[in-house]
Amino acid sequence: MIKTDVVIVGAGPVGLFAVHQLGIKGLKAEVIDNLDRAGGQCIELYPDKPIYDIPAIPKCTGKELTENLLKQIKPFKTNFHFNERVQEVSSESENWIVKTNNNKIFKAPNIIIAGGVGSFEPRKISLQDAEKHDGKSIFYSINDKNKFKDKKVVIFGGGDSALDWTLELSKISKVTLVHRRDEFRGAPHTLNEIKKLEKAGKVALKTRYQISSIEGEKNIKSITIKNDEDKSIKIDTDYVLGFFGLVMQLGPIAEWGLNMNRKTISVNTENFQTNKKGIFAIGDICTYPGKEKLILSGFHEAALASVECFKRARPNEKYRFQFTTSSKEIQERLGQKPK
């Protein structure tokens, strides 16, 4: 069991800045995220798109913002628990016990939910028959490409994952790439390579087609794809790989007994606490009258929530408001030598 002052759920920009606001107050945090790296939506949805409304930063990309936030919180040497999804929350006297899907257990007086719109999960093939093959013949990510050696593989999607894997697996497997339209959003360079392979007969490319059925009981034998004009093609295959991007699922957070409003968590605007004392929600996942889903709003919410976290984690100490420009205590925590 890991004991800490605050468990932060979500390593997006707002979760990262919460580490900072807690850190300068001398509080320790542990950060849990379902993804394999920090950045949340900034990294998954728009790493290269410029953001224009971060105060005092005229323009930066999602990736740059994430990198700078990580740099800003480096002095606090925070532990990140990636590829972990928070599953259960229970109370134990003044503390919360947080359990992840991999059975990591945390104990803390405070939980800050900075979960965005929930955890990212791959979008799956919506056919009913797809479910029984999930993880056997149908995959949405690849751990070991050797599984596909000398096999027939159909890849779906139009983004970089679909294109990169088509190129990579074409070296060891018989690949058919299927996409719902002629245009691909993945890198043009990779697409050109694939088109060359198609001309050479090494890869099959089917555009304007979508999956319509899956044949096979234990394993997939073939699939049928269909276009808008109702033309069907049957393709014999061993494996299907789907790269349709990520969807965000609120997941188990919805079961924690928090007051919810649609898919967001209701909080007060004094300290962004939920209806449960010691559980806070900040960033896109929280709602209150006038809420705007902006990163800058999340930063403000993190600052105020951290004050209440301090009061709960250090009940015998008095909270003192301090500026980073003048507080020696804060500067020491930031690893700066005061002049």
Add this chain to the structure above:
Amino acid sequence: MPKITYIESNGNSKTIDVANGLSVMEGAIQNNIPGIDADCGGGMACATCHVYVKEEWLNKLDKIEDAEQDMIDMAFEPKKNSRLSCQLIVSDKLDGLIVTTPSKQT
């Protein structure tokens, strides 16, 4: 005010007045129309306000941008008449628009 009709995948339909300048997505959210999630709040950063536009209206809409098409790749069961309702801004021109929501968004 322009009237927009939202048809759920089960056939239930609701016609509401939506003020000019709002998006078809906002019209749905403000009037508690089911079937549109709009997780990102209208930023074209998710695909959970996905709708199917009635064929005869397709050409009357502003042309779809690449970024919207890219996002629709990630939508649930995209079709030829798929649009993101956050990108459809209501004006007198869209009076009578009919959209159908998919059976689910995520």
